[in-house]
Amino acid sequence: MNKIKVLIINNSYVISSGLQNILNEIAEITYSNIEFNEKNLLNDVAKFNPELLIINELVFKFLKLEKQTTTNLLIVIGDENKESHKYFINTLNDNKSTVISLIRKCITENFEKPTKIKNESLSSRENEIIKYVAIGFTNQEIADKLFISKYTVITHRKNITNKLNIKTVSGLTVYAILNNIIDINDVN
Amino acid sequence: MIITKDYKMGDAILHDPKILTVLTRFNVKLGFGDETIEQICVKNNINVDFFLELANTFHDENYFTENKLKSFSLQLIVSYLINSHKIYVGNKIPEIEELINTLKYDNEQDAKNIIVLKKFFSGYKDELINHIKHEELNVYPYILELEIGLKNKKVSETFFERMLVYSASDYRDEHSDVELKLFDLKNIIIKYLPPPINFEKCNVILNKLFKLDEDLKNHSKLEERILVPNAIKIEAELKKLKSENKIDFI
Ligand SMILES: [Fe+2]
Numbered sequence: 309m310n311k312i313k314v315l316i317i318n319n320s321y322v323i324s325s326g327l328q329n330i331l332n333e334i335a336e337i338t339y340s341n342i343e344f345n346e347k348n349l350l351n352d353v354a355k356f357n358p359e360l361l362i363i364n365e366l367v368f369k370f371l372k373l374e375k376q377t378t379t380n381l382l383i384v385i386g387d388e389n390k391e392s393h394k395y396f397i398n399t400l401n402d403n404k405s406t407v408i409s410l411i412r413k414c415i416t417e418n419f420e421k422p423t424k425i426k427n428e429s430l431s432s433r434e435n436e437i438i439k440y441v442a443i444g445f446t447n448q449e450i451a452d453k454l455f456i457s458k459y460t461v462i463t464h465r466k467n468i469t470n471k472l473n474i475k476t477v478s479g480l481t482v483y484a485i486l487n488n489i490i491d492i493n494d495v496n
Numbered sequence: 497m498i499i500t501k502d503y504k505m506g507d508a509i510l511h512d513p514k515i516l517t518v519l520t521r522f523n524v525k526l527g528f529g530d531e532t533i534e535q536i537c538v539k540n541n542i543n544v545d546f547f548l549e550l551a552n553t554f555h556d557e558n559y560f561t562e563n564k565l566k567s568f569s570l571q572l573i574v575s576y577l578i579n580s581h582k583i584y585v586g587n588k589i590p591e592i593e594e595l596i597n598t599l600k601y602d603n604e605q606d607a608k609n610i611i612v613l614k615k616f617f618s619g620y621k622d623e624l625i626n627h628i629k630h631e632e633l634n635v636y637p638y639i640l641e642l643e644i645g646l647k648n649k650k651v652s653e654t655f656f657e658r659m660l661v662y663s664a665s666d667y668r669d670e671h672s673d674v675e676l677k678l679f680d681l682k683n684i685i686i687k688y689l690p691p692p693i694n695f696e697k698c699n700v701i702l703n704k705l706f707k708l709d710e711d712l713k714n715h716s717k718l719e720e721r722i723l724v725p726n727a728i729k730i731e732a733e734l735k736k737l738k739s740e741n742k743i744d745f746i
């Protein structure tokens with residue numbers, strides 16, 4: 309699962325740590341936190357390359373001047389909603405569950421959830437592929453064996469990794485043996 | 497909570513056992529009585545500020561003040577990193593290995609699960625050891641030499657040449673992710689390993705894996721965000737000194 313990269317730009321420790329506290333409860337995201345510094349801001353944002361920015365009115369105005377507000381997805385925080393922001397957190401009044409549901413809403417409306425694959429078990433083709441991967445065949449060798457293109461093999465492998473959440477070849481080998489897809493003697 | 501030097505060491509550890517993890521890197525024995533962190537550090541010849549920075553980093557994942565940490569000598573940081581390596585290889589890994597060896601199934605057929613798990617873990621261990629060896633044989637000595645070179649304003653010609661070819665930024669770029677296999681192992685135990693008869697051991701293993709993972713992440717953070725930027729800074733300074741002819745070549 310690829311996590312959604314969130315960047316909080318805020319100088320207030322109290323607000324940042326409060327936000328982080330809440331973000332910790334949302335499994336789909338990973339976040340960083342930086343302070344607002346006009347000189348470096350655009351650089352910083354480029355460096356983190358976030359998919360979602362959480363900023364206050366001040367940063368919002370700055371980004372607007374720099375014409376950055378159209379390219380980034382934003383959640384704006386503040387004590388009153390002056391500009392009609394699509395996603396707004398009121399730091400004075402919103403309670404925890406309001407904030408969490410707002411962030412969740414923002415996520416569901418803008419990101420499809422890669423975790424929700426209907427069928428988590430492998431298809432028979434995928435089982436076949438994992439068998440060859442586990443034994444140590446290269447993508448090309450698997451392609452030749454199954455009369456499919458190398459790119460199809462790569463796509464299958466991506467799907468396998470997403471379904472099982474196993475990232476290394478030796479991890480896949482363990483999976484294959486535990487599930488009797490291959491015999492332990494098949495691997496040296 | 498931010499840990500400060502006048503806290504009692506014992507209380508700090510009771511409050512957060514992760515501080516104990518940091519202490520073990522400095523070879524400090526238990527039995528603190530009522531002594532403060534400062535007293536214990538002085539007694540054991542530990543830089544108090546350095547200890548506090550590390551303790552706070554372990555204690556709170558949002559506490560990582562790069563600027564403060566960057567002010568310590570590279571020698572200090574490297575010796576801490578080497579001590580951590582020793583503990584990974586000498587304690588953490590063998591502990592987990594031993595636990596995996598104790599897993600038991602009541603039928604022949606499932607016995608293969610342990611063999612394959614062991615194999616996977618030993619693959620992980622080899623990867624980690626290679627990673628550590630590379631750092632201790634190549635990277636750290638290079639970085640320490642940088643620091644000494646700047647201090648004495650004196651470097652050897654071959655070292656300077658080497659610096660132009662291999663920079664600390666290359667190390668960062670190729671700094672391999674030793675956590676991938678660890679991630680897979682956790683995942684496999686949680687989701688795919690058929691429970692052995694002494695399945696409670698699996699929970700112990702998992703807990704240790706999570707702790708090791710967190711520990712390694714802090715370790716990499718020190719390497720990538722403190723050691724490397726400091727080294728790059730020194731490289732630039734040495735080049736500048738050379739262009740101004742203010743450095744001796746030996
Ligand atoms: Fe290391």
Ligand SMILES: [Fe+2]
Nearest residue numbers: 627631716719
């Ligand atoms: Fe490392």
